[in-house]
Amino acid sequence: MNPELDLEIQRIIRATPDAIWEAWTNPEQLAQWWLPAPMQCRVEQLDAVPGGALVTTMSTDGAEFVPHVNACFLVVAPRERLVFSNAIDSEWRPANPAPVRMTAEVVLRAHPEGTDYRVLVRHGSADDRATHEEVGFREGWGAVTEQLATLVEGRN
Amino acid sequence: MAQYPAELNGVFSALADPTRREVVARLGRGPASVGELARSTSMTLPSFMKHVRTLEASGLIRTRKEGRVRTCTLDRERFDLVSGWLDQQRAVWEGRTDRLVQFVEAEQEDA
Secondary structure, eight states, X not given: OOTTTEEEEEEEXXXXXXXXXXXXXXXXXXXXXXXXTTSEEEEEEEOOSTTXXXXXXXXXSSSOOEEEEEEEEEEEETTTEEEXXXXXXXXXXXXXXXXXXXXEEEEEEEETTEEEEEEEEEEOOHHHHHTXXXXXXXXXXXXXXXXXXXXXXXXX | OTTHHHHHHHHHHHTTSHHHHHHHHHHTTSOEEHHHHHHTSSOOHHXXXXXXXXXXXXTSEEEXXXXXXXXXXXXXXXXXXXXXXXXXXXXXXXXXXXXXXXXXXXXXXXX
């Protein structure tokens, strides 16, 4: 873990590893939590096998859907570990996606209260990201805060 | 690092509402009174005050009362808190995890 590039999230979730696995790998379920409301999510491809595709699109009006995530699964150990990266797209083409390249590792462990849930997200270097600065953040909070920060900083 | 996500949660939920985003954007141009801010919305003063309180609780704005006028100013330090790219990614993943937890725990109760 590199604190300048990576982030880690850990929670104890009151649900079984099975239920969490299902939420991640069943397209209908993933679509329900993957993006913040009011944005709508469509899971276009979800093939939870190593090398399988993870493609999601998003919409603000429910009519026009734009690209969101286009990634490829690296490791799929049912109910235990899921690793995917957007540095290789769903067709295995090397990609340089906005806002930043990342590999996400989701680890589930049985816990007396349910599941010990961990996510480790490893990002490409910050230099990578600089080239995408103008693209901005497309997802929810990122977009909101960045626009606001620009607005606020630009006018004071 | 430990107190970070909780602080961010307040900021992001404060910014979840379009009225509050408008207020923040307006205050980016300089301080304004609550009355002035409320007039630019179609809200009553009491309902508008709820938004002001939420923004104040998140630390995004500060308010100061002089006589009968309450003036709001933007706290730029809060913005610095969410301006780093890694912080933004963290916020995305924290949000995702919150929604996953909500989703699976609700499913569990239904089962």
